[in-house]
Amino acid sequence: MTFDYDLFVIGGGSGGVRAARLTAQDGHKVALAEESRMGGTCVIRGCVPKKLMVFASEFTPDFQMARNFGWDVESGGFHWERFRDHMHAELSRLEGLYEKNAEAAGVEILKTRAVLKDAHTVELADGSTKTAKHILIAAGGHPVTPPIENAELGIVSDDIFDLDKLPEKMLIVGGGYIGCEFAGVMNGLGVDVTMFIRKAQILRGFDDEARGHVADCMQARGIKIHTGCAPTAMEARDGKIWVKGSNGHEDTFDCLLWATGRKPNTRGLGLEEIGVELNRQGAIVVDEYGQSSVPSIFAIGDVIGKAELTPVAIREGVAFHRTVFGGEKTAMDYDLIATATFTQPEMGTVGLTEEEAEEQEPTLVYATAFRPMRQAFAGEDERVLFKMLVSKETNKVLGVHIVGPGAGEMIQFVAVALKMGATKDDFDRTCAVHPTMAEELVTLKEPVRELA
Structure with a gap:
């Protein structure tokens, strides 16, 4: 059978782009479909903009530190709009590099949604179809909100980079790394931050002593952490959000951030219809080489729900390329990931x-x-x-x-x-x-x- 491509990649994040580039550089015909922006979660709405916000927020204690070292420092005020616009310009620059480098390697980029029709066929948003000998799913993940009335009053991590202005008072629901990172960022930028977390401590899954140390330091910096607490009711009041917690605490906030987890972007891709097995969390079940239950379909990154980290997705992309196109079966090594x-x-x-x-x-x-x-x-x-x-x-x-x-x-x-x-x-x-x-x-x- 003759195919349009040797490889068709769904998803333009770090893992999908790496696999596509390596395969195209070997002389294979490769296409990549991305319905949003090249760079994926990490570059556009995750690691990179978050770290830029971390940098910005760390100047607040640095100003005080400078004074304690003998400097005359006037910190003035933080201009969110100036920073936000500069940040988006940097993200656009990086997005352009992702696209440029992929195309330079020979990857055909299709800026559209693609869904699976069968083991070797994808359908694009305009109704056209493309065939490929191998298909790689690297569609990433997305933040989720809990099933509570008026949950739409809150925002998720994707939205925080586009705020019109910084809130004066903010509630963050969730004690994982995303919630804790943004709590530190917003606190450093002068926002009054409160956290509701269901568990007894932040950062579940990390070393107890280490996460306890982080929690103590966060609270010493002024972040209010309510443990064993989840929102039980919320409503809009005079342009703000009133929230009541399961511990009885209630307050009104300018902004609520849901940091209550992420799910893989597998819904609506046609995976189950063609026999691709998903687990209970909606992640694609793969073997040690990233191969799904349909032999021609592989998956890497957040859609397989293993170690949801950008460097891991990139290495999974490399392992896929070596296994399928390099003649060297390579399993991803998940041991001792820092x-x-x-x-x-x-x-x-x-x-x-x-x-x-x-x-x-x-x-x-x-x-x-x-x-x-x-x-x-x-x-x-x-x-x-x-x-x-x-x-x-x-x-x-x-x-x-x-x-x-x-x-x-x-x-x-x-x-x-x-x-x-x-x-x-x-x-x-x-x-x-x-x-x-x-x-x-x-x-x-x-x-x-x-x-x-």
Whole structure:
């Protein structure tokens, strides 16, 4: 059978574009359909604009820090509109680069929605069809809102980058990394921030001690966190949003942000109709090589619901290319994926949490919390946390968790060491770089506790 393309990709995010580019560079005929904007969640409505907002919000404590170091500083006011417009210009620039680089590699970009008609055919929004030997689903995910009356009064993370103005008072519902990151951002920009979270603590799934440390610091910075609390009623009142929580707390806010989770963009793609298996969360079920229950259809990124991180999607795209077009079956390696949570303070983590290590094997816990030189000199109380989990039997480092400035930068290189199988002795033999915060990683001498 003759096909229009060797590969048809649905989704123009980081993973889909990487797979398309690599395949086209090999001389194969590739098309990519994107119904929204090239760059996907990360570039257009996720990692990149969020990090730019983090940068903007960090100037507030920096102004005070500068004063404590002897500078005469007048911070003035933050101009949201000026920042927002500059941010969107940068996103448009990056979007253009994604499109330019893909086309330069030989990818045909179709700016339209595509849905599956059969194992080798997609239908475009204008009713035309295209055929391909292989189809790759890389359609990403989207934020969801809870089934509560008047939920439409709130916004989701996609909307926060387009606000006409900053609210004076904001409620964030959800204690995952998205909710916590935006709580820090908005607080840093001068917004009065309250959080409702259903669980007993923020950042479920992260190390308990580390997330507790983050929560304490967030509250010390003025963020009000209501645990064990979810909205039970909400309504519009005089241009604002009145909300009542399950703990009895009620208040009125200028803006409500739903940070209550994300779901894969699989609905309406025609997947189930042609036999592609989905799990209970709506994610595409794939084998270790990204292949779905329909042999010609593969999937990567948020639509498979594994590790929903941009670098993971890119590596899954590379693995797909090697497997299908490179003649080298390559499974994605999900072990020891480092992550950074751009809360304020920042958290970097790789490997097992203390709770996971305790269930796995006898473990030694090394930890320290202290005021770094910069904060101590400026008279600030916020402490950083360094934590290392070590196998009692093998001395291998099982996990590292850092909370503090630059945690994301540090954890990247810690991840390299752990991926190489580093032991605690390897860290101990490494000479410290002084004076730095990171030297604590090689000067942790005695365990603070032992997990049986």
